[in-house]
Amino acid sequence: MARLLLTPGLTGALNMALDEVHLRQVADGEPVVRVYTWQPWCLTLGYGQTSADVDRAACAAHGIDVTRRLTGGRAVLHAAELTYSVIVGAAQLDVGRNVTAAYQALSGGLAAGLATLGLATGFSERHRTETGRDPACFASALGGDLTASGRKLVGSAQCHKFGGILQHGSLPARIDEDLLAACLNRPPAAGRDWTCLEELGVSVSADQFARALAAGFEGLLGDLGEPREPTPEEWSAAAELAAERYADQEWIFRL
Amino acid sequence: MLTPDDLRYQPSHEWCRLEGDLATIGITDFAQDQLGDVVYIELPAVGDTVTFDEAFGAIESVKAASDLVCPVSGEVVAVNAALDDSQEVVNTDPFGAGWMIQVKLSDPSEVDRLLDAAAYLAVCESEAH
Numbered sequence: 001m002a003r004l005l006l007t008p009g010l011t012g013a014l015n016m017a018l019d020e021v022h023l024r025q026v027a028d029g030e031p032v033v034r035v036y037t038w039q040p041w042c043l044t045l046g047y048g049q050t051s052a053d054v055d056r057a058a059c060a061a062h063g064i065d066v067t068r069r070l071t072g073g074r075a076v077l078h079a080a081e082l083t084y085s086v087i088v089g090a091a092q093l094d095v096g097r098n099v100t101a102a103y104q105a106l107s108g109g110l111a112a113g114l115a116t117l118g119l120a121t122g123f124s125e126r127h128r129t130e131t132g133r134d135p136a137c138f139a140s141a142l143g144g145d146l147t148a149s150g151r152k153l154v155g156s157a158q159c160h161k162f163g164g165i166l167q168h169g170s171l172p173a174r175i176d177e178d179l180l181a182a183c184l185n186r187p188p189a190a191g192r193d194w195t196c197l198e199e200l201g202v203s204v205s206a207d208q209f210a211r212a213l214a215a216g217f218e219g220l221l222g223d224l225g226e227p228r229e230p231t232p233e234e235w236s237a238a239a240e241l242a243a244e245r246y247a248d249q250e251w252i253f254r255l
Numbered sequence: 256m257l258t259p260d261d262l263r264y265q266p267s268h269e270w271c272r273l274e275g276d277l278a279t280i281g282i283t284d285f286a287q288d289q290l291g292d293v294v295y296i297e298l299p300a301v302g303d304t305v306t307f308d309e310a311f312g313a314i315e316s317v318k319a320a321s322d323l324v325c326p327v328s329g330e331v332v333a334v335n336a337a338l339d340d341s342q343e344v345v346n347t348d349p350f351g352a353g354w355m356i357q358v359k360l361s362d363p364s365e366v367d368r369l370l371d372a373a374a375y376l377a378v379c380e381s382e383a384h
Contacts, residue, residue, distance in 0.1 A: 047313070047320040048295020072294070072320040096268075096382035098289040099319045158319035161310075 002031040002217070006210045006227035009039030012067035012078065013246035016044070017238040018230060019166055020070050022087045027163030031088040031221050035210040038078040040065055043183050046073040046157065051253040055185045064183060068252045069168075073157035076170055077180045082209045084110070085168035086217065093165055102158060105220065106167045110154065111146055113216025114171075117204055121146040121153060145169075151195040171209065172196040256379065257284040259350055263366060264375035265308075267324040270350065271369060278327045278366075281354040282314065282345060285379045290316035293345045296338050298323075298355055303331045305358055307365045312355070314345075323355070327365050333357035 007018065015036055022032045042065040045051060049068075053075055059066050064077070086106050095101040104123065111121045124145045146154040156169030174196050181188040197204060204212075207227060214224040230238070245251050262270045268286035272279040287293065295315040305311040310322040334356050338344065345353040360366075370378065 046295075046315065048297070048315040070320065072315040073318050096289070098382060099291060099316060100289070103318065156318070160319060160321040161313075 002033065002221040002224050004210055004214045004224035004227050005032060005034040005230055006206060007034060007036045007229065009037045011040070011242070011247070012038060012042030012044060012065045013242035014238055015042075015083070016067055016069055016246040017240075017242035018234065019085045019087070019168055020241055021230075021234050021237045022085070023070070023159065023164045023166045024162050026087050027089050027091075031092070032085070033087075033210075033213050033217055033221070033224055034085045035206050035213065035227070036083050036085070037081070037206060038065075038083070041077065041079045042067060043075055043077050044069045045075050045252070047071060047159070048255065049074060050255050053184055053186075055183055056253075058182045058185075062179060062182065066252060067246050069157060069159075070161070071157035071159040071166060071168060073155070075184060076155060077176075077183055078170060079176060079179070080173040082171045082173070082204065082206055083168065084171070084209070084213060085166060086110070086213075087164060087166045088221070089164050090160065091163070099158065102160070102165055103156070103167070106158075106165070107146055107154075107156065109217035109220050110156075110169075110213065111216070112219070113209075113212040113214075114146070114154075116212045116215050117202065117208065119148060119153070119200065119202060121148050122150075123147070124152065148195050148200060152193055153195050153200075155194075171204070173204075174198040256288070257350065258372045258376050258379070260372045262350070263326065263369035263371065264378075265324055265326045265369060266375075266378050268379075269324055269326050271326040271366070272354075273366060276360045276363065277332070278329070278358045278360055279354050280311075280326060280356050280358060281349055282323065283375075283379075284349050285383075287346045287349045287353075289382075290314065290319070290321070292317045293342045295320075296342050296345065296355070298334050298338070299331050301331055301334055304361075305329065305331060305356070307362070307368075325358075326369055327358055327360055327362075329358040329361040331356050332359050 297313040307328045311325040312323040
């Protein structure tokens with residue numbers, strides 16, 4: 001049976017490690033939907049993104065952690081936001097290497113969940129870059145990202161590995177473009193293509209978001225039950241993985 | 256969509272060109288189209304050992320990172336270093352300049368487990384629908 005997890009504010013390293021722990025076991029185990037937040041705030045780089053995009057001193061000055069995701073895509077500043085991950089076996093989703101199809105399948109559940117909160121969203125269907133090399137994820141809507149009123153609301157990224165598919169993403173309550181620019185070594189964007197909950201006049205708690213996702217993914221994953229925490233074994237494996245990779249400055253800044 | 260007849264294929268969409276005991280490996284035209292713009296490729300080093308049906312590297316497109324699955328076992332004897340700075344070649348010329356690694360086969364019989372072009376085309380058609 002698929003599980004619905006709700007974790008308290010965690011470091012970036014521990015959040016990324018928990019997602020990998022769940023991805024590693026999903027091929028022989030159960031799908032997971034998790035809602036989480038970040039303590040302290042954290043800038044995550046895409047798996048293959050150059051760390052030259054990051055101003056490490058500025059991040060440190062603002063008390064912002066930096067880590068690297070297992071998923072693709074560009075940098076995200078995880079601040080005033082709710083984050084989700086959905087992890088399913090590749091065989092269950094049955095989309096082969098088709099990234100767009102995988103996004104549509106998983107973002108469909110996400111959109112259905114958001115609809116229960118009164119948020120009407122649409123899909124961005126582009127899967128080719130048309131926005132140059134802006135290092136920020138929210139600078140462009142691509143490949144299954146969800147938009148509201150034509151602007152990007154949920155930025156998501158995927159990893160296909162260990163026989164499973166991990167999709168995680170950010171639902172921002174608000175975005176501080178100046179802080180993002182400071183962390184990313186670039187001037188604030190001249191225009192913007194994103195929106196956020198505050199701008200849409202919507203307030204959502206982590207618990208509400210988790211229950212909304214459970215409703216949205218019920219068609220794909222079945223009954224997810226009540227929100228709960230990871231198992232002690234998963235916490236332990238995540239702590240180990242966080243220490244050896246996601247908090248390892250050499251690994252994070254290797255590119 | 257191209258599926259050259261002179262190549263062998265993995266269902267996970269890697270191709271393999273055989274010349275004696277050497278296999279040149281890359282991803283297919285179908286795979287690059289499904290992945291979208293390739294932005295990062297992680298490959299093994301010359302001298303590394305790779306294993307049939309196991310990950311030999313990673314590929315990241317605009318929105319997803321995925322494993323590259325090896326169609327043969329053996330020792331890596333060449334790596335396409337040009338892909339470090341021009342990953343887009345995998346999109347524009349997946350069977351040519353977009354090749355990834357060359358492997359000296361340790362078990363040539365594994366090649367019999369790979370698909371020919373017609374069988375691979377059927378895999379692509381089933382996934383496309």
